[in-house]
Amino acid sequence: MSLQPESSTPSRKRSKWDEESPHDVQSHNAMKRRVKARSATSDTSRLSSQTPSIPPDTPRQSRLQPSFSLFVPPRTHHPSITPSRSVYCYERLNQIEEGSYGVVFRARDKQTGDIVALKKLKLEEEKHGFPITALREVNALMSCRHENVVRIREVVVGETLTQVFVVMDFIEHDLKTLLTLMPSPFLQSEIKTLMMQLLSAVAHCHTNWILHRDLKTSNLLMNNRGTIKVADFGLARRYGDPVGVGGLTQLVVTLxxxxxxxxxxxxxxxxxxxxxxxxxxxxxxxxxxxxxxxxGEIELLSMIFKLLGPPTNGSWPDFSSLPLAKTITLPPPIPPQFRQRFHYLSTAGLDLLMSLLTYDPEQRITAAEALQHPYFTESPLPKHPDMFGSFPSAAAGEKRKKPFDSPSAPARAADYKLLSEVDIM
Incomplete structure (x- = not known):
């Protein structure tokens, strides 16, 4: 607790950005000297009252023994607090994408040469200080250290208070772009590998009491070695924390x-x-x-009802207690249409998909349970990530090479002349 002189009126907290006059500097220095002298006097009197008197015949070595407890580590054992590095330690290469909470760039570390992803937080329009979403994102990334979660390296700053960057590992692709550009879909063995990695990352997050709340293919990054990493924790939060009066926000997860x-x-x-x-x-x-x-949300509900069938008291006992349940007109009962939509999926794969897309949240399968599902042990077995093919990285500015146009087959013609030895010579 810092000592401050008593005052009848509270004084405004000063910062290093305020301009101080010479009179303010002199009075401030005099105040610091008085506080320092007062604290030194109080510390001396307190130590003299607590320290037992040493007899004059005590050996000199005994007098030099430390007076603090051996169970309290000295201050040198605590790590020093280092300031954040400057963003100019990185060389900007290109912009990758812009989202609701930040702009992502590809950059190169000038010291090590590593290629990283810089996420610039949008702070220009913030009126209430540092945004809670950015704090939650950094905290979640630091809490969920996993091989299938994008790794945060550091937080760097620019010249102004609105220039804050989160430095993360650069990953070549995102699954949404990759699915769009791929000439053919993933094989069953490759899908199993991707799903096992995703479930492993989600299970790790849930074990650490972190809700991602925005899982989608554009937030799943994939490198050229077949490894995916969950990214963009801008909507993540710790769900074991006390919930406010209004409950958890409903403005989460892409529609x-x-x-x-x-x-x-x-x-x-x-x-x-x-x-x-x-x-x-x-x-x-x-x-x-x-x-x-x-x-829209109404159209989405109708699509869900069409695939799963409308909810019933058996499939979702708490459905009628939801706030908007009475405003929805349920369609006539129909059986689920999973088999008609996924023709080539095995019975075990269909069971896993239906366990994930279950109405009742209490009956919905967890990530840890899904990892033990028989779908991942049946043939074909999951492919090793090293066996995945590589693709041009759109984030790195690479473009797919167009195949060369091969010449057409020769057309027979009456006046077509073959090369002779005379022509060659």
Missing amino acids: WYRAPEILLGATTYSAAIDMWSVGCIFAELLLKEPLFQAK
Whole structure:
């Protein structure tokens, strides 16, 4: 606790950005000298009252023994707090994308030569200080150290208070762009490998009480060695924390990957919302296109009802208690249409997909349970990541090379003359 002179009126907190007059500097220095002298006097009197008197015949070596407890580590054992590096330690190469919470650039570390991704946080329009979403993102990335979660390296700053950058590993692709540019979809063995990596990362996040709340193919990065990494924790939060009076926000998860309980106005939800998004990603890998391409929430609900059938008291006991349940007119009961939509998926794969896309969040499969599903042990087995093919990186500015046009077959013609030895000579 710092000592401050008593005053009848509270003084405004000064910062290094305020301009000080010479009179203010002199009075401030005099005040510091008085406080320092007062603290030194109080410390001396306190030590003299607590330290027992040493007899005059005590040996000199005994007098030099430290008076602090041996169970308290000295201050040299604590790590020193170092300032953030400057963003100018990196060379900007190109812009990758711009999202709701930041702009991502590709850059090169000038000291090591490493290629990294710089995410510039959008702070220009912030009126209430540093945004809570950025704090949650940095905290979540530091808490979820995993091989399938993008690694945060450091946080660097620019010349102004609105220039804050999060430095992360650069990954060549995102799954959404890759699915769009691939000439053919992933094989079943490759889908199993990607799903196991995704489930492993989500299980690790949930074990650390982190909800991602925006899982989608554009937030899944993939390198040229077949490894995917979950990125963009801008909407993530620790779901074990106390929830406010209004409950958890419903403005989470991109529409096509949003769970039905959020669509129906649930103010409390669990890790099951991430598992619904995982099910949508699984279906997108199989179809090579998003499963629910709706333009609004009502259309999305109707598409979900058409695939899963309308919810009942057996499939979703808490459906009627949701805030918006009474405003929805349910269609006539129909059986689920999974088999008609996914013709070539095995029975085990279909069971996993239906376990992920389950109405009741309490019955929805968890990430740890999904990793033990028989789908991943049946033939074909998951392919090793090193066996994946490589693709040009759109984030790195690479373009797919166009194949050379091969010449057409020769056409027979009456006046066509072959080369003779005379022509060659």
